[in-house]
Structure formats: structure tokens, C-alpha cells
Amino acid sequence: MSTIDLQALIPNNVDLADNRQLQRALEKWQPAFLNWWNEMGPSDFKANDVYLRTAVGVDASGWASYGYTPMPEYRWGIFLADREENRKIGFGDFMGQDVWQDVPGEYRSTFRRLIVTQGDTEPASVEQQRLLGHTAPSLYDLRNLFQVNVEEGRHLWAMVYLLHAHFGRDGREEAEELLERHSGDVNKPRILGTFNEPMDNWLSFFMFTYFTDRDGKFQLKSFAESAFDPLARTTRFMLTEEAHHMFVGETGVGRVIRRTLEVMKELDTDDVATLRKAGVIDLPTVQRYMNYWFSDSLDLFGSESSSNAANYFSNGIKGRPDEARFADHVESGTEMTIQVPDGQGGLRSETVSVRNGLNEVTRLEYVKDCNIGVTRWNMAIKRAGIDFELKLPSTRFRREVGMWAGVPTTPEGTPISQAEFDARKAQWLPSEADQAFVKSLMQRVTEPGKMAAWIAPPDRGINAQPVEYEYVKL
Numbered sequence: 468m469s470t471i472d473l474q475a476l477i478p479n480n481v482d483l484a485d486n487r488q489l490q491r492a493l494e495k496w497q498p499a500f501l502n503w504w505n506e507m508g509p510s511d512f513k514a515n516d517v518y519l520r521t522a523v524g525v526d527a528s529g530w531a532s533y534g535y536t537p538m539p540e541y542r543w544g545i546f547l548a549d550r551e552e553n554r555k556i557g558f559g560d561f562m563g564q565d566v567w568q569d570v571p572g573e574y575r576s577t578f579r580r581l582i583v584t585q586g587d588t589e590p591a592s593v594e595q596q597r598l599l600g601h602t603a604p605s606l607y608d609l610r611n612l613f614q615v616n617v618e619e620g621r622h623l624w625a626m627v628y629l630l631h632a633h634f635g636r637d638g639r640e641e642a643e644e645l646l647e648r649h650s651g652d653v654n655k656p657r658i659l660g661t662f663n664e665p666m667d668n669w670l671s672f673f674m675f676t677y678f679t680d681r682d683g684k685f686q687l688k689s690f691a692e693s694a695f696d697p698l699a700r701t702t703r704f705m706l707t708e709e710a711h712h713m714f715v716g717e718t719g720v721g722r723v724i725r726r727t728l729e730v731m732k733e734l735d736t737d738d739v740a741t742l743r744k745a746g747v748i749d750l751p752t753v754q755r756y757m758n759y760w761f762s763d764s765l766d767l768f769g770s771e772s773s774s775n776a777a778n779y780f781s782n783g784i785k786g787r788p789d790e791a792r793f794a795d796h797v798e799s800g801t802e803m804t805i806q807v808p809d810g811q812g813g814l815r816s817e818t819v820s821v822r823n824g825l826n827e828v829t830r831l832e833y834v835k836d837c838n839i840g841v842t843r844w845n846m847a848i849k850r851a852g853i854d855f856e857l858k859l860p861s862t863r864f865r866r867e868v869g870m871w872a873g874v875p876t877t878p879e880g881t882p883i884s885q886a887e888f889d890a891r892k893a894q895w896l897p898s899e900a901d902q903a904f905v906k907s908l909m910q911r912v913t914e915p916g917k918m919a920a921w922i923a924p925p926d927r928g929i930n931a932q933p934v935e936y937e938y939v940k941l
């Protein structure tokens with residue numbers, strides 16, 4: 468097993484000290500990263516001790532060490548999952564051949580673009596969330612936000628390492644640009660739309676970590692299959708960190724729901740105005756936020772039928788998430804059916820090759836994964852004896868990318884006219900009034916163990932600490 472050099476300026480398990488040129492280049496990028504963190508990372512809280520976990524090893528058990536650290540002193544480093552001896556390419560046209568330790572020249576620009584796009588999302592989310600610390604509903608939540616933020620920072624390091632180590636001068640330039648684009652910047656926005664959306668409330672933060680970080684999980688899972696072994700090893704380790712982000716999302720939304728259910732029972736009502744007056748988020752509003760963030764995240768998988776997706780798969784660049792679970796790893800000449808708009812207000816089936824349809828395959832796996840949490844939330848609602856069911860909208864709803872882009876549909880996926888969509892929009896997506904209400908609840912709570920009135924406490928604390936633990940020393 469590899470060991471992490473924790474004493475190095477840049478903690479790493481890639482023997483950075485043996486490659487002076489690469490080490491120097493990354494040590495030059497490091498102050499630029501810290502500058503970015505100070506300017507664009509969490510606003511304030513720089514001097515505060517935060518109870519954070521830091522990677523100290525890459526094996527599945529016990530890689531994390533917990534302790535108080537001010538965020539700017541977090542040990543961001545370069546950690547790859549251990550190398551698997553004799554690893555073979557597991558899919559596509561090169562199936563069964565040795566994996567690559569270097570990028571083949573003909574796929575260089577493709578890999579570079581994919582790594583840059585993935586890398587761009589990591590600091591983007593930190594930028595989107597930079598003001599949330601001021602309205603954290605508890606110290607426990609504040610700590611979780613900061614944990615997610617420092618880890619997204621580390622994910623940027625992960626991608627920058629690949630750019631520096633394998634893409635020469637182009638890679639170094641891309642690494643600099645990753646710090647120059649900013650979320651929501653009119654002149655230099657982040658690459659993907661979702662990562663330019665402002666985030667001014669914690670309900671959106673929980674939805675984002677549940678739905679959008681989960682898109683990240685699926686992208687990473689696809690990269691974890693890559694024939695380019697350093698990319699596969701990097702993303703495998705990132706996945707272990709990513710799991711916490713989705714935990715924050717699932718339990719966050721779950722706690723919002725639990726608190727609402729308590730008040731619904733207490734007041735014996737499902738009247739939205741009454742519940743809002745009591746300071747909790749009514750379930751239809753939770754549903755609308757879910758519709759928004761879920762549909763937004765669906766677009767990140769790309770078009771239903773895509774020759775790029777086919778090329779990535781054929782050439783071993785990106786596999787399917789958990790490729791081993793699929794029966795056929797080559798998909799030569801196999802076909803699948805997708806639903807497309809018929810142009811007359813209805814839908815029709817179209818047959819595409821599986822290779823062309825891989826974005827859709829991955830998207831559907833993602834939807835299944837999203838439904839696991841929704842089922843748990845619904846169980847809590849049912850247990851409380853409340854007659855309400857949360858439901859993910861159709862993958863056709865509110866799409867801006869792919870076959871369904873700009874085709875108005877109901878949440879069930881039935882095509883409708885634009886006029887009908889506009890008329891009913893406020894039932895389906897957060898209205899201005901919903902947003903103003905949710906925002907009005909965002910008040911900072913700083914006493915250890917105390918929660919804002921709109922959210923229930925977590926079942927347990929972090930790393931076996933009590934919920935009342937002082938997770939951030941203010």
C-alpha cells in the first residue's frame with residue numbers, strides 16, 4: 468500500500484519528491500490556489516477552528532483523521548487510490564488490453580477537456596456556497612458545509628495534478644484558468660450552467676449536495692473505469708470523499724422533512740400558510756425545490772443520443788458507472804430505445820445504438836440512485852401518518868439539454884403548450900414567493916447543539932462526537 472507523505476509542502480502519495488519538475492510546477496500553483504481560496508472560498512471563518520477530517524491514507528478503512536483546523540491550513544493534497552497490478556481495460560474496443568499509464572496522443576485533447584470540465588465543477592461549487600456559512604442552521608451543519616468545501620478544493624487538486632503530470636504546458640495553463648473562471652461571473656463563468664446558479668439558502672444546498680453532487684458521483688464512477696489508469700485511480704479516491712457530500716444532502720433534506728412533520732402533527736394541519744407561519748418548510752415547497760435541482764442535474768449527463776459518448780466508450784476513455792455490473796462490455800451493434808418528442812405535442816420511440824445512448828444509460832442509473840433517498844423520505848412521511856408523497860419528476864421535465872430541451876412538459880413528462888407550462892409553473896417549481904419564504908428562514912444559529920426551527924437535529928454527530936459538540940469554534 469502506498470503511504471502519504473504528510474510532511475511535504477503538498478501532501479501526496481504519488482512520490483512527488485522524485486519528480487522535481489512536476490513538484491516545482493505544483494508548488495507554484497499552490498499559492499495561486501490559496502489565493503483563490505481566500506478570495507472566493509467561504510467568506511469569513513478563516514481564523515476559526517473547524518472539526519474537519521483530512522485524508523491520511525487511501526485504503527478503504529481509516530483513511531480519515533479528525534481534528535480542529537482553520538480552513539486555510541487544511542492539508543490539501545494529491546491522493547490516488549492504490550495501483551491495481553495488471554489492471555486491464557474493462558470495456559470498449561480495447562477491452563482486455565493493459566490500461567494506460569500515459570495519455571495516448573490521439574485522445575489527449577479529449578481527456579484534457581473532460582478533466583478540465585470535471586475540475587471546473589469542484590471550485591465552482593465552493594464559490595456558489597461561499598456565503599452560506601453566515602446562515603448555517605447549526606454548528607453541526609456549518610462544519611459539514613466547510614467539510615464539503617475543503618474536499619471540493621481537494622478535488623480541484625486531484626484534477627490539477629493530472630493536468631500538470633500528463634498534459635505539459637497546456638495542462639499548466641488549464642490549471643491556471645481553473646482559478647480564473649468564477650461561478651456566475653458574466654465574463655468568465657464556470658463551464659456548466661448548474662454551477663453558475665447562485666445559492667442563497669440551505670434547502671438548495673441540501674438539494675444540491677443530494678442531486679448535483681450525485682451527478683458528480685456518476686461522472687467519477689465513469690472515470691473510475693477509464694483505461695487511463697491515473698484518472699481511474701484519482702477518481703476512485705475522490706468517490707470516497709464524495710459519499711459524505713451526498714450524506715449531507717440526504718440527511719439535510721430528511722431533517723427538513725422531519726421537522727415539518729413534527730409541526731404538522733403538533734398543529735394538526737397541512738395548511739401551507741399555517742405551517743409557514745410556524746416557521747417550517749411545507750412539503751409541496753420541498754417537492755418544488757426537488758423538481759428544480761433534480762431536473763437541473765439531469766442536464767449534466769448530456770444528450771440522450773451522443774456520438775461523443777459513443778467515442779468515449781469505444782476508446783476506453785469513460786466507462787459506465789460500475790461497468791462490471793453490465794453483461795456486455797463491448798456493446799458492438801447492440802441497440803436501445805429512447806423516448807423523443809414527436810414534434811406534434813407527443814412522444815415517440817427511437818432506436819439508437821447502445822454506444823450512442825450511453826448518456827441516457829448513465830442518467831437512468833442516476834435516477835435509480837436518486838430514488839433511494841426519496842423512498843426513505845417518503846417512509847418518514849408515511850410513518851408520521853401524513854398523506855403526502857414526494858416524487859421525482861420525469862426525466863423529460865424542464866430539460867435544457869438533449870432531445871427534450873425547450874419542450875414544455877408536466878412533471879409526469881406529458882408534453883404541454885408553453886402557455887400551460889407558464890400558467891402552472893408555480894405549482895411545480897419554486898416561485899418567487901417560495902424563494903423569499905425559504906430565504907426568510909435562513910437565520911444563523913451558533914449555540915452548540917441548537918438547531919434552527921425549520922430543521923430537526925441529526926440522529927448522531929460526526930465521528931461519534933455528540934450533536935452538541937462544538938464543531939466550529941466561533
Ligand SMILES: [Fe+2]
Nearest residue numbers: 589619622683
Ligand atoms: Fe467533488
Ligand SMILES: [Fe+2]
Nearest residue numbers: 680683709712
Ligand atoms: Fe462533492
